[in-house]
Amino acid sequence: MKQSKTFIPTLKEVPSDAVVTSHVLMLRSGMIRPLGAGIYSFLPSGYRVVRKISQIIREEMDAIGGQEFHLPALNPREIWEETNRVEAFGDNLFHLKNRDYVLAPTHEEIITFHARKVVSSYKDLPQIWYQIQTKFRNEPRPRSGVIRGRQFLMKDSYSLDSSYENLNLSYELHDKAYRKIFDRCGLKYFVVGASSGAMGGTGSEEFMIKSEAGEDTVAYCEACGYAANVEVANSRVNPKERDSESKLVYEISTPNVKSIDELCTFLNIDESQCAKSRIYISDNKPVLVLMLGNDEVNETKLEKILGNVRPAHPDELKEITGADAGSIGPVAFNGKIIVDLRLKNSNNMFSGANKNDYHIGGIDFQRDVVNHEYHDLRIIKAGEGCPKCEKNLEVFSAIELGHIFKLGTKYSDAMGALFLDESGKEHPIVMGSYGIGVERVMACFIEQHHDEKGIKWNKLLAPFDIHLIALNMKNELIAKTAEEIYNNLKQSGFEVLFDDRIDAGAGFKFNDADLIGLPLQVIVGEKKLKENKVEVKNRQTNERVDVELSSLIEYLVRSKE
Numbered sequence: 001m002k003q004s005k006t007f008i009p010t011l012k013e014v015p016s017d018a019v020v021t022s023h024v025l026m027l028r029s030g031m032i033r034p035l036g037a038g039i040y041s042f043l044p045s046g047y048r049v050v051r052k053i054s055q056i057i058r059e060e061m062d063a064i065g066g067q068e069f070h071l072p073a074l075n076p077r078e079i080w081e082e083t084n085r086v087e088a089f090g091d092n093l094f095h096l097k098n099r100d101y102v103l104a105p106t107h108e109e110i111i112t113f114h115a116r117k118v119v120s121s122y123k124d125l126p127q128i129w130y131q132i133q134t135k136f137r138n139e140p141r142p143r144s145g146v147i148r149g150r151q152f153l154m155k156d157s158y159s160l161d162s163s164y165e166n167l168n169l170s171y172e173l174h175d176k177a178y179r180k181i182f183d184r185c186g187l188k189y190f191v192v193g194a195s196s197g198a199m200g201g202t203g204s205e206e207f208m209i210k211s212e213a214g215e216d217t218v219a220y221c222e223a224c225g226y227a228a229n230v231e232v233a234n235s236r237v238n239p240k241e242r243d244s245e246s247k248l249v250y251e252i253s254t255p256n257v258k259s260i261d262e263l264c265t266f267l268n269i270d271e272s273q274c275a276k277s278r279i280y281i282s283d284n285k286p287v288l289v290l291m292l293g294n295d296e297v298n299e300t301k302l303e304k305i306l307g308n309v310r311p312a313h314p315d316e317l318k319e320i321t322g323a324d325a326g327s328i329g330p331v332a333f334n335g336k337i338i339v340d341l342r343l344k345n346s347n348n349m350f351s352g353a354n355k356n357d358y359h360i361g362g363i364d365f366q367r368d369v370v371n372h373e374y375h376d377l378r379i380i381k382a383g384e385g386c387p388k389c390e391k392n393l394e395v396f397s398a399i400e401l402g403h404i405f406k407l408g409t410k411y412s413d414a415m416g417a418l419f420l421d422e423s424g425k426e427h428p429i430v431m432g433s434y435g436i437g438v439e440r441v442m443a444c445f446i447e448q449h450h451d452e453k454g455i456k457w458n459k460l461l462a463p464f465d466i467h468l469i470a471l472n473m474k475n476e477l478i479a480k481t482a483e484e485i486y487n488n489l490k491q492s493g494f495e496v497l498f499d500d501r502i503d504a505g506a507g508f509k510f511n512d513a514d515l516i517g518l519p520l521q522v523i524v525g526e527k528k529l530k531e532n533k534v535e536v537k538n539r540q541t542n543e544r545v546d547v548e549l550s551s552l553i554e555y556l557v558r559s560k561e
């Protein structure tokens, strides 16, 4: 393609609203333009990359027996009501003014709708159905370019099976396909155990890249490879040891003492002697959650035990406990109490007295706290022990490329998608759901492959194979030679971007080429042409070599392999 006739509007300056590297480089290299918050248009060179990633995904999905669908983005709302997910998605779901319709944020319901109609017997199973299609989510803070769009392209696939054993096989197939996809895309990724969130289900893993721009936080053990989203991560931490003697409970006046740190200073004690209280509302009832010292509550872990919860509002606390935040505690608390494992059976602890400006000491959980149960509820911290080996955990930000879920029968139960087994007995279809964000893969590749000048595409994702740069199109020999090279390269099957712009100077062209970042640049300039040579620059290494004109095609064909 001739650059003089192609719309690749590169930018010299960094756009002011872009902070994440991939966002900056996609704007600057002329691949995308914003249309609104979290809404992007893909321009021709950007869309070429989208198509290449989609094709890699398509090939690997076909290789595991996937069948490509194209489902509507416009969905009757009543189908979403069948699984209660209009409520579960809340403000994240785009409703139309015509309240009968929603814009689909994912397609479990629609797949289940079709499965309900067409699958009747175990003989119809297994199935893997997939599509590469636009999704809509009203993301509250879209700020990382296409990494978090309000409209984005997702490969979503769904497995339909007759048993959990068979679901495991479909899940394994997807796991393998995902590894191939991300390997072919040239991404350095890792896989973490994850929470299933609003999707429901029995098991799930996320494919992640390490990145400062990430909104997920993961725990990772370099030594044994343990990796988990902090939402579900565990660590090796010491429990509070039980003192040999339990003191009696006693009340202490603690004026204006609210936080654990203030309590420690006031009483000259260690935070490991304190039980911190948090009140949550679950099923319209209050639940008191107790943590050791300054440990934080992991709400994902809590929701695994209680279902949906929310923190109690400050004005609810007094009514529930008789005190405000900072003075709440387990003794004589009227309601369910859930205690973190680190506090198991501890004694001689300090906590709030359910009376403003008072605390209680000498608390023995076995003796003084009624109606409680123990669970792992902590948010783990960097440097804590790995749960799988003797080493310690790192904690860092990451971006999720893809997610695989074992859904089980959540959707088939809710929507009545049933099949008959060999003996004619009816069962719900056992389902899995598997997503990859196509534009997010593209942005993540750029996060991992760039330098200060621009992007460094690999051969498979690059919008074009070769950037042919004629340094001075006003020079007849350069123009003629470049044109010949262009035609020869095209004939040899290369996708070529030919910088044939007449008025652009050499420096400008070099900067644009490094910014756009095609794997190879073929530079046609006066000096080298005198020796019948051109320069070939490898954008990965930024190395340049002189190549004889007569062997150029052969050289480039070889470097493509």
Ligand code: ATP
Pocket: 106, 137, 139, 146, 147, 148, 149, 150, 151, 152, 153, 154, 400, 401, 402, 403, 434, 435, 436, 437, 438, 439, 440
């Ligand atoms: P996140 O936690 O980042 O919001 P998610 O858990 O909501 O992701 P899924 O519902 O599992 O994501 O969607 C499957 C894939 O779709 C994700 O792994 C991600 O690659 C992509 N994706 C999800 N939300 C967006 C978005 N707003 N913009 C671009 N891609 C997205």
Ligand code: MG
Pocket: none
């Ligand atoms: Mg999301």
